[in-house]
Amino acid sequence: MRRIIVGVKRVVDYNVRVRVKPDNSGVVTEGVKMSINPFDEIALEEALRIKERGLADEVLAVSIGPADAQQQLRTALAMGADRAVLVQTAVVVPPLSVARIFRKLIEKEQPFLVLLGKQAIDDDNGQTAQMLGGIWDRPQAVSCSKVEIADGKATITREVDAGLEVLEIDLPAVLSVDLRLNEPRYVKLPDIMKAKKKPLDVLGLADFGVSEASPFTTVKVEPPPQRQKGVMVKDVAELVDALKKKGLL
Amino acid sequence: MSTILVVAEHDGGKLNPSTLKCVSCASKIPGATVDVLVLAADSSAVAAQAATVAGVGKVLAVDNPANAEAVAAVLAPQVAKLAADYSHVFGPSTTFGKDLMPRVAALLGVGQVSDVMAVEGPHRFKRPVYAGNAVLTLEVPAGDKVVATVRVASFEAAAAGGSATIAKVDPGVATPTHTRFVSRSGATTGRPDLQAASRVVAGGRALGSADGFKLIYSLADKLGAAVGASRAAVDAGYVPNDLQIGQTGKIIAPELYIGIGISGAIQHMTGIKDARTIVAINKDGEAPIFEAADLGLVGDLFAIVPELEKQLG
Numbered sequence: 001m002r003r004i005i006v007g008v009k010r011v012v013d014y015n016v017r018v019r020v021k022p023d024n025s026g027v028v029t030e031g032v033k034m035s036i037n038p039f040d041e042i043a044l045e046e047a048l049r050i051k052e053r054g055l056a057d058e059v060l061a062v063s064i065g066p067a068d069a070q071q072q073l074r075t076a077l078a079m080g081a082d083r084a085v086l087v088q089t090a091v092v093v094p095p096l097s098v099a100r101i102f103r104k105l106i107e108k109e110q111p112f113l114v115l116l117g118k119q120a121i122d123d124d125n126g127q128t129a130q131m132l133g134g135i136w137d138r139p140q141a142v143s144c145s146k147v148e149i150a151d152g153k154a155t156i157t158r159e160v161d162a163g164l165e166v167l168e169i170d171l172p173a174v175l176s177v178d179l180r181l182n183e184p185r186y187v188k189l190p191d192i193m194k195a196k197k198k199p200l201d202v203l204g205l206a207d208f209g210v211s212e213a214s215p216f217t218t219v220k221v222e223p224p225p226q227r228q229k230g231v232m233v234k235d236v237a238e239l240v241d242a243l244k245k246k247g248l249l
Numbered sequence: 250m251s252t253i254l255v256v257a258e259h260d261g262g263k264l265n266p267s268t269l270k271c272v273s274c275a276s277k278i279p280g281a282t283v284d285v286l287v288l289a290a291d292s293s294a295v296a297a298q299a300a301t302v303a304g305v306g307k308v309l310a311v312d313n314p315a316n317a318e319a320v321a322a323v324l325a326p327q328v329a330k331l332a333a334d335y336s337h338v339f340g341p342s343t344t345f346g347k348d349l350m351p352r353v354a355a356l357l358g359v360g361q362v363s364d365v366m367a368v369e370g371p372h373r374f375k376r377p378v379y380a381g382n383a384v385l386t387l388e389v390p391a392g393d394k395v396v397a398t399v400r401v402a403s404f405e406a407a408a409a410g411g412s413a414t415i416a417k418v419d420p421g422v423a424t425p426t427h428t429r430f431v432s433r434s435g436a437t438t439g440r441p442d443l444q445a446a447s448r449v450v451a452g453g454r455a456l457g458s459a460d461g462f463k464l465i466y467s468l469a470d471k472l473g474a475a476v477g478a479s480r481a482a483v484d485a486g487y488v489p490n491d492l493q494i495g496q497t498g499k500i501i502a503p504e505l506y507i508g509i510g511i512s513g514a515i516q517h518m519t520g521i522k523d524a525r526t527i528v529a530i531n532k533d534g535e536a537p538i539f540e541a542a543d544l545g546l547v548g549d550l551f552a553i554v555p556e557l558e559k560q561l562g
Contacts, residue, residue, distance in 0.1 A: 018379040095351070118497075121379070122378065126347055127363060133352055160344040161345070161444065170428075215390065215393065217387065218385065229541070232547065236553055237560065
């Protein structure tokens with residue numbers, strides 16, 4: 001069985017204006033719309049396309065999170081994943097622990113590819129794929145914008161500060177995907193119905209023997225310093241004047 | 250006492266300015282000693298440069314043909330091995346450091362602090378979360394090694410004037426061959442680097458086409474500025490990906506940022522809010538970018554930009 005594992009994180013939706021809690025312990029997530037991390041959606045789309053090209057037999061969607069993350073896994077199944085695993089936990093699992101859980105799943109599921117988002121849009125850590133590559137001792141390719149698979153190898157184009165970089169990696173490997181890799185498909189109603197019948201296993205952290213404790217203590221969470229609204233100028237001459245006064249020209 | 254190892258970013262011949270930002274961040278930890286690690290095929294030129302950075306105690310130089318290109322899987326075991334003698338390991342939060350440092354942390358069995366924007370103490374740092382809509386202050390346990398990436402826009406570059414010793418070292422670890430560098434392509438435009446430039450002119454989807462974007466290039470050249478873009482402009486194919494500013498692109502902190510035809514989505518504002526002066530030019534007076542702009546001008550960019558260029562003389 002040629003299998004791909006895809007990570008699916010439940011996060012505050014992209015369009016929600018995040019607010020910090022008054023007691024500075026975190027951000028408000030109660031009653032807020034939750035979705036699949038957008039980068040994870042791209043990872044899933046890529047896995048599905050690889051399968052549709054006949055290069056994989058099964059796409060397994062994995063989430064580590066609260067019971068409600070089943071919603072995001074059902075969406076993943078509706079998009080086309082074949083089955084799903086939820087590692088259920090009430091606490092936020094730090095990236096190294098997430099990587100360790102994936103490492104254990106890899107032993108069991110033997111995938112040739114693990115596809116993850118390059119970062120989750122909640123904590124913006126951007127660590128899990130690289131950490132998994134390290135403890136798995138396998139290749140990593142971060143911020144992929146093109147993935148080609150042939151003969152037990154992958155040729156990856158990835159986005160770097162200087163432009164684009166091409167890597168050739170042996171499989172199995174872990175990839176983290178960037179925005180321009182693909183455009184995820186829309187879920188159709190019949191697919192949502194079908195997804196209800198697909199297998200979704202719920203496991204506990206105890207099944208993995210991995211600590212969910214964060215290595216760090218949260219001291220506080222604050223709103224960022226706000227920029228003050230400046231002045232509106234009426235034309236180009238006024239703009240040039242203002243820039244000169246600021247010593248910028 | 251804190252002993253900090255900064256992993257240098259370079260292209261084989263020149264030290265990347267991001268390393269100067271990391272040294273500066275490391276120097277904010279009271280009483281810290283700061284060493285720089287240069288991994289290269291031939292480290293001599295870069296190590297010599299690193300030795301002149303103020304605040305650097307020692308440069309560790311590793312020469313290995315496998316290090317000709319920065320491949321994270323190859324560099325990580327070397328960094329992890331050499332990190333043994335240090336309390337902290339810092340790298341830049343550029344695509345180089347983002348790729349490498351979490352792998353190093355995992356090999357060391359510790360978490361990573363991503364995007365350090367302020368140092369509050371040897372083990373206490375501030376970092377942005379939720380696309381910069383919240384700032385997290387966190388504490389790493391006192392006994393743990395600190396692995397961190399440094400948000401380069403948050404720190405001044407360390408000055409020159411140092412005279413560190415250079416020590417050739419051999420980490421003595423096997424490096425994998427499962428990950429092979431093939432090529433790198435990027436625009437060598439002759440313009441300033443987006444992340445290091447003191448002036449940036451950025452364009453959005455309102456430019457309408459790659460051809461329309463020429464207005465931005467032209468104004469940037471007049472000002473000696475780097476060119477940037479919103480995600481929308483990159484997605485529309487007007488400009489290559491390496492020009493993207495924002496949460497998932499580059500975070501910049503120039504003296505002057507001019508946003509043209511950019512509405513100011515949260516994800517873009519995350520990338521520019523450390524700019525000293527923000528100028529916004531947009532036809533929509535209600536565009537969110539005006540809320541954060543120091544100077545705003547409402548109008549048709551296709552009339553304003555050529556006029557602005559003309560008035561700059």
